[in-house]
Amino acid sequence: MRAPWWTSVLRCPRCAGPLTASRFLVRCEVCGPYPLLGDVPVLVSDPHAWCARHRDAILAAMAEHDAVEREAVAVVEAFAGDAAVSRESFGDDWTSHEAREELAPKPVKGPAAAPLAQLMKTPGPAQWLARKIDGAKLALEIGCGAGERSELLAARVDRLLIADLSLRAVFRARARASRQQAEVAGVVLDAQVLPLKRGALQLVVAEHVVDLLDAPAEFFAQARAALGKGGRLLVTTPEPSLGAGDDGVLAALAEDAKFTLVERRDGLPWLRVNSSRFVEVYLVQALELRA
Numbered sequence: 001m002r003a004p005w006w007t008s009v010l011r012c013p014r015c016a017g018p019l020t021a022s023r024f025l026v027r028c029e030v031c032g033p034y035p036l037l038g039d040v041p042v043l044v045s046d047p048h049a050w051c052a053r054h055r056d057a058i059l060a061a062m063a064e065h066d067a068v069e070r071e072a073v074a075v076v077e078a079f080a081g082d083a084a085v086s087r088e089s090f091g092d093d094w095t096s097h098e099a100r101e102e103l104a105p106k107p108v109k110g111p112a113a114a115p116l117a118q119l120m121k122t123p124g125p126a127q128w129l130a131r132k133i134d135g136a137k138l139a140l141e142i143g144c145g146a147g148e149r150s151e152l153l154a155a156r157v158d159r160l161l162i163a164d165l166s167l168r169a170v171f172r173a174r175a176r177a178s179r180q181q182a183e184v185a186g187v188v189l190d191a192q193v194l195p196l197k198r199g200a201l202q203l204v205v206a207e208h209v210v211d212l213l214d215a216p217a218e219f220f221a222q223a224r225a226a227l228g229k230g231g232r233l234l235v236t237t238p239e240p241s242l243g244a245g246d247d248g249v250l251a252a253l254a255e256d257a258k259f260t261l262v263e264r265r266d267g268l269p270w271l272r273v274n275s276s277r278f279v280e281v282y283l284v285q286a287l288e289l290r291a
Contacts, residue, residue: 006041006161006185009138013043013195024075035075038067040170042188043195050188051079053088054167061090061168065175090166094146095274101146101176104273116279119269125236125284128268129207132234132288133157136202140226142191143209147173153205154180162186194222201226204233208270208284210250211239220257227291233259235289238270238282250285259289 007019012028019026019041025033026041035042035051037058044050051058058076062068097104107116130152133139139157144150144164154160154177162173162184170186177184189195191206192215204223210216223233233254240250251261265286272280 004039004185005159005183006187009161009197009200010041010043010187011195011197013045013189013193016195019043024069024071035079037072037076037167038062038065038171040167040174040186040188042167044165044188044190045193048079048081048083049085051076052081052083052085054090055080056087057089058167061166061171064168065171067171090168092145092166092169095272097273098146098148099172101148104271105276107273107279108276116271116281119281120271122269124270125207125268125286126270128265128286129205129234129236132232133203133205138201139203139205140196140201141173142189142204142206143212144169144173145207147176149205149207150174150177150184151180153177154182154184157182157203159183160185163189163191165190192216192218192222194219194226196222196226198225199228199231202228202231204231206233206235208236208238210235211237211242216242216250217253217256220253220259224257224259224291229291231291232262233289233291234286236268236284236286238284240266240285247285251287254287254289259291262288262290264288 007021012031014031017028017030019028024036026036027033034047133156136157138159139153140161141150141153142163144162150162150173160182164170167188174186213219240247242249268284270282270284
């Protein structure tokens with residue numbers, strides 16, 4: 001079997017060693033095997049714990065995306081074992097219209113309708129990212145969600161790695177991105193332990209992810225190592241203080257990781273329209289960083 005292209009880019013999350021792929025497993029000679037589910041490698045530090053916690057959600061996601069094969073199910077069961085853990089669903093964070101690839105519903109008419117309509121016309125983080133995403137040989141998207149940005153990236157780069165801790169999100173975003181020109185692959189990973197070859201990437205996009213991490217400094221250090229000289233990291237977050245009460249924290253972490261700040265934008269409106277009566281409004285900070 002010809003090795004998939006991503007084996008030249010992805011590395012073992014525990015020892016950073018090279019990986020080889022078979023039909024349902026990815027193997028590190030030092031640390032052993034990792035699951036390969038629906039052609040998506042699961043490269044987390046403890047794949048046994050990940051499979052045990054998410055067993056039901058994994059099998060459901062595989063069924064949803066026609067990736068259920070007897071051998072794949074056996075791999076999930078083998079990694080999950082008989083561990084007595086609480087079953088967890090994937091933390092998928094998308095609205096129903098995002099999942100269906102539909103336009104957001106219009107808010108109901110009333111006193112708030114006019115200011116909300118004006119905010120919706122104001123360029124936000126999605127438009128900022130669209131301006132910044134340009135040709136790259138290899139790009140990584142971390143926290144792919146329902147895949148809207150994945151599709152845009154895949155139309156503008158040569159190869160795209162789509163990453164999330166949720167197998168369901170990776171399946172969904174990969175399918176959406178595969179409509180475009182790029183060679184697309186998905187990977188389950190932890191943004192704080194990026195299993196990537198040093199200097200392999202030209203572009204990393206992390207949209208509304210860094211504020212959800214326990215160790216955001218680790219993410220910046222890992223992203224810096226994965227980017228080649230001149231590579232770029234695009235980061236957006238509605239919480240740039242990362243809980244510290246200082247909106248300069250995000251840029252400071254990037255500087256500590258030896259990134260050069262190219263552009264910083266603040267107050268970009270991000271509206272999450274859950275329904276015509278439930279609209280969340282966030283003011284987002286965006287950073288363009290160069291390695």
